[in-house]
Amino acid sequence: MSKLALRGWQLALLIAVFVVWHLLTAPGLLPPFLFSDDRQAAFFFGEPLKIFARIWAWFVTGADIYQHLGVTLLETVLAFGIGTVLGLACGLWLALSPIAAAICDPYIKALNSMPRVILAPIFAVWFGLGLASKVALGVTLVFFIVFFNVYQGVKEVSPVVLANARMLGASQRQLLRHVYLPSATSWVFSSLHTSVGLAFVGAVVGEYLGSARGVGYLILQAEGSFDINTVMAGILVLTVFALLLDAIVGRVEKRLMKWQPGTSENEKV
Amino acid sequence: MTALSLENVSCIFVSRDDSTQRYTAVKDVSLTVGAGEFVSVVGPTGCGKSTLLNMAAGLLAPSTGQVKVFGEPLAGINKRAGYMFQAESLMPWRTALGNVMAGLEFRGATDARVQAEEWLKRVGLGGFGDRYPHQLSGGMRKRVSLAQTLVLDPDIILMDEPFSALDVQTRQLMENEVLALWAAKKKAVLFITHDLDEAIAMSDRVVCLSAGPASHPIGEFRIDLDRPRDVAEVRATPRFVELHQAIWQVLRDEVLKGYQQQLAA
Numbered sequence: 001m002s003k004l005a006l007r008g009w010q011l012a013l014l015i016a017v018f019v020v021w022h023l024l025t026a027p028g029l030l031p032p033f034l035f036s037d038d039r040q041a042a043f044f045f046g047e048p049l050k051i052f053a054r055i056w057a058w059f060v061t062g063a064d065i066y067q068h069l070g071v072t073l074l075e076t077v078l079a080f081g082i083g084t085v086l087g088l089a090c091g092l093w094l095a096l097s098p099i100a101a102a103i104c105d106p107y108i109k110a111l112n113s114m115p116r117v118i119l120a121p122i123f124a125v126w127f128g129l130g131l132a133s134k135v136a137l138g139v140t141l142v143f144f145i146v147f148f149n150v151y152q153g154v155k156e157v158s159p160v161v162l163a164n165a166r167m168l169g170a171s172q173r174q175l176l177r178h179v180y181l182p183s184a185t186s187w188v189f190s191s192l193h194t195s196v197g198l199a200f201v202g203a204v205v206g207e208y209l210g211s212a213r214g215v216g217y218l219i220l221q222a223e224g225s226f227d228i229n230t231v232m233a234g235i236l237v238l239t240v241f242a243l244l245l246d247a248i249v250g251r252v253e254k255r256l257m258k259w260q261p262g263t264s265e266n267e268k269v
Numbered sequence: 270m271t272a273l274s275l276e277n278v279s280c281i282f283v284s285r286d287d288s289t290q291r292y293t294a295v296k297d298v299s300l301t302v303g304a305g306e307f308v309s310v311v312g313p314t315g316c317g318k319s320t321l322l323n324m325a326a327g328l329l330a331p332s333t334g335q336v337k338v339f340g341e342p343l344a345g346i347n348k349r350a351g352y353m354f355q356a357e358s359l360m361p362w363r364t365a366l367g368n369v370m371a372g373l374e375f376r377g378a379t380d381a382r383v384q385a386e387e388w389l390k391r392v393g394l395g396g397f398g399d400r401y402p403h404q405l406s407g408g409m410r411k412r413v414s415l416a417q418t419l420v421l422d423p424d425i426i427l428m429d430e431p432f433s434a435l436d437v438q439t440r441q442l443m444e445n446e447v448l449a450l451w452a453a454k455k456k457a458v459l460f461i462t463h464d465l466d467e468a469i470a471m472s473d474r475v476v477c478l479s480a481g482p483a484s485h486p487i488g489e490f491r492i493d494l495d496r497p498r499d500v501a502e503v504r505a506t507p508r509f510v511e512l513h514q515a516i517w518q519v520l521r522d523e524v525l526k527g528y529q530q531q532l533a534a
Contacts, residue, residue: 158356158357160354160356160357160358161357161358161359161360161361163326163328163352163354163358164352164354164358164359164360164417165360165371165375166328166346167326167328167346167347167350167351167352168371168372168375168417168421169346169348169372169375169376169421170371170375171375174375178360178371178375179360182360182362183362185362186362258401259361259362259363259364259401259402259403260361260403261403
């Protein structure tokens with residue numbers, strides 16, 4: 001199937017979902033078969049047309065979502081950046097220092113298995129209801145993903161490549177810079193797709209639990225007044241931006257990881 | 270002058286899980302390589318050939334005995350040696366040129382790029398500098414490894430079955446190339462192989478190791494074939510056949526022993 005046809009089918013599926021959604025929820029369009037009242041379906045599931053109207057108002061006529069979206073994205077990017085750098089540093093350090101790794105091992109396992117979302121209220125107490133508490137939550141989510149991948153990446157450096165670099169005269173520092181780091185990077189990139197999503201989760205959940213700005217806050221507000229259309233609109237906007245972030249990571253990965261064997265190298269003529 | 274000498278070296282590996290489990294890979298090996306001499310070590314599979322080489326490289330400290338490099342006892346990495354590994358040793362995140370430059374960069378050479386480009390041309394890969402290892406064939410990767418090792422102009426070259434993964438034709442080409450490069454620079458070479466033909470065709474001297482554990486040299490043969498040699502042609506000469514028979518006589522029992530041990534394990 002050609003790329004264009006594939007995209008066409010994907011788009012058709014999306015439209016079909018919205019059409020079915022519309023048919024099932026629009027009051028008076030179909031006789032109610034699940035609910036006693038033909039307004040109840042719309043109440044519980046929202047109506048696509050109203051959702052799109054909401055999004056249009058947010059972005060175009062009202063233009064009031066930008067500050068909320070900006071806050072959420074800023075939190076995401078900060079959590080992602082700080083978590084990745086911390087994870088990279090700690091992963092490298094522990095992987096190269098077996099004694100420290102042996103001592104810290106049970107604590108790292110404990111911290112990782114703890115459901116970290118429950119830290120959100122504590123962070124709210126520590127850092128207040130502003131930006132910092134959301135970033136902190138996102139960092140705890142991102143950190144462990146990156147950390148474990150870097151740790152694994154350094155452990156799995158080919159011993160022959162390492163011995164070769166040593167024979168070529170690399171000092172400890174040069175080994176770190178030219179062997180361990182590039183080897184770990186490929187593992188980090190495979191984790192970045194997961195961690196950028198988690199950074200987003202951290203930001204939104206943090207906002208949802210207590211804030212005065214952000215898309216999570218908008219959703220919470222709408223939920224309080226049973227405005228399901230706005231909740232759904234918020235979810236749609238978040239989904240689109242999560243996809244965008246993921247695409248950006250994919251782009252960067254493609255640029256930096258060009259040394260890895262790809263699948264699309266031979267061309268059929 | 271002796272470039273490299275192993276003096277009564279033994280290497281005992283202790284099992285990581287159980288420190289009472291010991292395995293003596295090589296025992297009481299004495300071996301010298303003169304400056305400019307090409308010495309091959311042959312032996313049955315699993316006889317500790319690579320262990321010897323790792324000790325000569327300083328990657329592995331001998332349990333007893335010592336390694337001397339130009340008369341100096343070796344501590345740490347052998348800085349005067351270049352090592353060509355059996356397995357893939359190129360850094361996959363560097364291009365061919367980057368890989369050849371690596372050693373020079375580590376040493377802080379300013380003309381790394383120029384030297385590396387020259388060596389890539391010398392091993393016949395002038396136009397392939399910007400390729401990554403996965404984009405090169407097995408033979409090309411070995412050439413890059415060769416350039417990577419030789420660009421540093423080491424006084425001692427250690428080679429661990431460098432061509433064992435190549436097909437016969439590529440292999441003979443590479444062997445001739447290595448001989449030509451060696452003849453031009455006359456470095457000390459310690460060459461490990463399990464292929465007796467290759468050992469005789471290339472070396473000044475062939476050392477036979479016994480089957481492991483505790484393998485040790487059981488025979489040494491001076492190869493008095495004329496140089497320069499062509500590895501394919503030299504195999505047909507009567508003297509080559511004679512030497513081959515004489516060495517195989519010594520090696521055969523050990524090869525069988527090594528094979529039996531592998532079957533029993």
